[in-house]
Amino acid sequence: MRQLISDNRKMIEGVDEEKQTGLDYQNREDEAEKRHKEAEEAARKRAEAQERERQTKKRDEADLNADLTKMKQARNKTMARNGDAMTQARRELEARLEGLPEDERNRILEDFDRNQEHLDGMLKEDEARQDSLLKRRLEERRRNRNLAKEALKDKEQQLEAKNNVFREKAEGIDQEFKEGLESLNRDIETERAQEEQKLEDEANKIKKIRLSEYEARLKSARNKAEFNQILEEYQQAQKRVEAEISEQRDKQEKDISNRLKLRKQRKLAELERRKREA
Secondary structure (H helix, E strand, C coil), X not given: CHHHHHHHHHHHHHHHHHHHHHHHHHHHHHHHHHHHHHHHHHHHHHHHHHXXXXXXXXXXXHHHHHHHHHHXXXXXXXXXXXXHHHHHHHHHXXXXXXXXXXXXXXXXXXXXXXXXXXXXXXXXXXXXXXXXXXXXXXXHHHHHHHHHHHHHHHHHHHHHHHHHHHHHHHHHHHHHHHHHHHHHHHHHHHHHHHHHHHHHHHHHHHHHHHHXXXXXXXXXXXXHHHHHHXXXXXXXXXXXXXXXXXXXXXXXXXXXXXXXXHHHHHHHHHHHHHHHHC
């Protein structure tokens, strides 16, 4: 019966300890879930950034191609108009040159054709310059974007490094707290067992002293009737002694439990403080 009462008392006192351990475990689970969500969020942001980069590059190339197409179309129209105009101008020139000597006429027409070729060459050079300018601008935009991307990547790496340091530190603090709690529980249970053993030894000692008189009388009983009488007195005395010891021991065990519980609360508070300050 005494063992059952002691076990029930430990079970009741252990509720608070289990709650605290459960809270610690839940906190670690919450922290792990938080880190998992942070990793997923970081991966999602990286994927979104990569997709934005692909879309931006795609738009830049589309814009460049559209600009080149517009320029070519505008140049083709201009060259077509110029070609028509120059063809018409040559015809008019040929008409005005009728009646001149053939050598003079051919010289003037050759000069006209050379000027036309020179103009065509200038137009082609201008076209090449404009194409090159567009490409340089696009390349500059890409270069600036890459620089910004590298700067952002560096910041992300720095942030990730800081997060890793913080995470490792937090895990170390949690592990230290867990080990401290486990050590505290072992110490408490060891001390509880030692104190209960002391109470048991003391109770046996008291019982032996209180009942030793009856045991001596039983040994010196002169006949069976006297022996039975002493035995009855011994049994009654034994019940009284055990009741007194039980009442006293209940108080002592309660004092021990309260003292150990207070000690554990103080140690837990110290562990929590060290965890917060770490």
